[in-house]
Amino acid sequence: MSNTPAAEAARRRTFAIISHPDAGKTTLTENLLLAGGAIRAAGQVRARGENRRTRSDWMKIERERGISVSASVMTFDHDGLMFNLLDTPGHEDFSEDTYRTLTAADAAVMVLDAAKGIEPQTLKLFEVCRLRDIPIVTFINKMDREAQDPFALLDEIATKLQLDPAPLYWPAGSGGRFKGMIDLRAQTFIPYNRNRDEGHDPAVPLNGNAVDRYLDPAEREEAEEGAMLVQEASKPFDPEAFLEGHMTPVIFGSALRHFGVDELLATLGAFAPPPKAVKVEKGGQTSEVSPGDPEVSGFVFKVQANMDPNHRDRIAFFRLTSGKFQRGMKLKSQGTGKQMSVNAPIMFFASDRELAEEAFAGDVIGIPNHGVLRVGDSLSETGTLRFAGLPNFAPEILRRVRVRDPLKAKHLKKALEGLAEEGVTQLFRPELGSDFVVGAVGQLQFEVMADRLGNEYALDVIFEASPFAEARWLGGTDADIENFRSTHRTAMASDIDNSPVFLAKSAWEINYVAERYPKVSFQRTRERG
Template sequence: MSADPATEAARRRTFAIISHPDAGKTTLTETLLLAGGAIHLAGAVAARGQARRTKSDWMKIERERGISVSSSVMMFEHDGMVFNLLDTPGHEDFSEDTYRTLTAADSAIMVLDAAKGIEPQTLKLFEVCRLRDIPITTFINKMDREAQDPFALLDEIHSKLAMDTAPMYWPAASGQRFAGMLDLTTDEFVPFKRLEAGEQGFASQERQKRGSADFLEGVSDDVRVELAETAELARDGLPKFDLQAFREGHLTPVYFGSALRRFGVLELLAGIGAHAPAPAAQKAIAKGVDTDIEPGDDRVTGFVFKIQANMDPKHRDRVGFFRVVSGRFKRGMTLKSAIGKSLNVHNPLMFMAQEREIADEAFPGDVIGIPSHGGLRVGDSLSENGDVSFKGIPNFAPEILKRVRVRDPLKQKHLRKALESLGEEGVTQVFRPVTGGDLVVGAVGQLQFEVLDERMKAEYGLEVMFETSPYQAARWISADSRADLDAFMEKSKMQMAEDVDGSPVFLGKSDWEIGYVLDKNPNIRFATRKERT
């Protein structure tokens, strides 16, 4: 393997997958891993009542509900390229975790159910994606079931997401009539073979060239006529793929297939390899000056975008997910944070879902796990000299606030420690009222509280109760004058709290009260997001 960071970066594609729950994201993830040889046995996604554990879902609540609520990282090689796949939560309640994961991704795959199109949660996750301004490739899944008209699906993407759609293939019918798809670039037909239960391998067969004896062999006459008409309309009436428009986020290339039947996935992977961007320069501050850090720079730099505790209960571990931005990382290196803290990385991890192995080296675009015992936080920048700081990863103001108590009063200290640990991971946000009293927990959605409850029991042995909080809104506060800030905090101390970083937070009883207090205190800034650099 070449040790040149620029060369290695050029053959890497680091991408995230976003979707509505049940659109087939976990199945697609598993099939991509199968294509890369990272796993050797494809398993059907949870038959009802069985909740089969897939490779990327490791948390108990994920296995029971058949949904992903945490982000996993998986690395695999295919066709001479290295892919880092970031599997994001599929539920909108975890959009903040999705946002943090997208800071480490160079592009994203949006998975849509062919029968349902864009669902409300897809839209919200897409907006999270748009905040990062990263290129999006669309995979329309479940074509082997009855689907909407493909023109209607593409029109919905165009109208709801304000992006041009450029189909790379065109489907031959759907459901029981689904016969395959036509490559609109090469004019070759890829026939669909319906894999039986337990059958391994991929459904794609040899491509059939137009004009050859086997072109559209076995395709019924009605599907042939339909494909000829619709493919011609697609070619003439829909935008052609444009690499620059894709990279700038104005156009999405569209692929069709069935992740469960392992059809269309190899074509999708080839498209990611050919068109998705390799790791690019990242904006940073170095020695107090704004700069761009290029992947080919010799010095190792990167940032922590996620902290995960207890991925392996046997280890009771705490791992920081570190995206390498530049240089050639080697096991045993000492990295320094922007605030001067040194970290000797003896046992860096490479992930294959819940599997892990020691990483001897890593290059720009790769994500490695750095074991730590509380020394790392989300948003930390690490480099060899400690003089680089990447743009911070923000926290967003929570939409639901609740008080939390532990059933056994003797375990109050354990509760505080567990909540702060999970707060540092970003599972929820934790606020400590300055006047004492119960801790206040903030979340985007109700499901986050259920995950918190589950992890409290499983990992910390704590039975907790969530109670209605008198507060409905939280805002980070700041001011140009320290005196103004101190005066406001003293005047409002019954509603003041601190987050896990010790930053001051005002807890409002309603959004109206937040507006009222803001009007009365023009010298104080109220923020709905906070970046930690």
């Protein structure tokens, strides 16, 4: 196959995994890496020491709590395709980080717990996918435990998500009675083995006697009847409807027992879309950038500091949208016009990092930098392309923060600015008073902040109640904003980009001032980049 940007982009599959906490996302991630040949045995990377972790959960607080707090990427080559798996935080407090990660994904795998179905957080994340027209593959996990009736699960997908479920497989039993699944297209039976170390037997034809080794007559009748019913009741899988976001192919399995994972990977390879053309602004005009275009371009959707505790590193996650990137290339930022040589770009292969000699549209590379790159930055060879910015959301909780040792106040400012640039927190500097106000979408973010400020910056901080409950970005003419600011000095602050922010004591106060100042808009979101 030719090594042209268009041909290379066509073999990329960049996808994210979305789920409710505890649905088994991290286990599925590990087993996808195993199925893709990126690791040799599930869990073996962790067994070889903390610095060789398969799982993306590298932060101390993640290891202690068993939750994913920061999104990362893992790349693996399988069956002639290059897969980029974007791991997203599963905890609801980190929806903003998840939203940004989904801007870099071309497809998503929605993991449902077979016993719980669609949970509130899954619904929230699904809405984000719908906003961005991201096609979704559904993996119903934990079939080896007690589960809801599969028809009820499909019905829930149809009613709660307004999405046509199209099962590609049908389970035979669940919990202790789980015996495997029927491949509805190939008309074969895929046996399940409870002892994962022995592996699972290969599929056998459904119309012969080989199935009788795995299912007794009653089980076989039940499975075949269910398969027949679901094919009559469901719309047949239509790849076009899937790509348009109207239909989701459904696979059943158990990530922990590595069952159904190979089928999920094959489904992603066959049906998930390669990178597509992206809208871009150039010289005030809106146009599109195609993956096969010669100019290298892309955007930063995440910045992560201190991934390696031995080095105070700072890595920008850069999603390529066009061209053939080569190590040592010079890229320009659209916002600042600054040019940078990308001499040590990183590819993330499971637990390993390697220098990326080349990369194409769909790939995500890590660019080490010292505070030069920010979330939402657009980079290209000419520096003239601007991709839509990534959103900041109005925080739901505001806290004042100070450091116990007053001599370290300067260090605190630098550390908070670093975390704000990563998107871990939002930082507001009130115009009056010296305490910083930090904003977060949920309580857990403050715990992560305190943990990281302690471990990475040796700062012992205190979060205190803030007199403010709401934050809104101000929009309008400079004169109108200045008029508002002059009469509300005590409630004014600026964010990390020096944009004006109104800090209100309540939602009622926002409505009150909005009525009195109709020329000023009070915005819940602001684009970065």
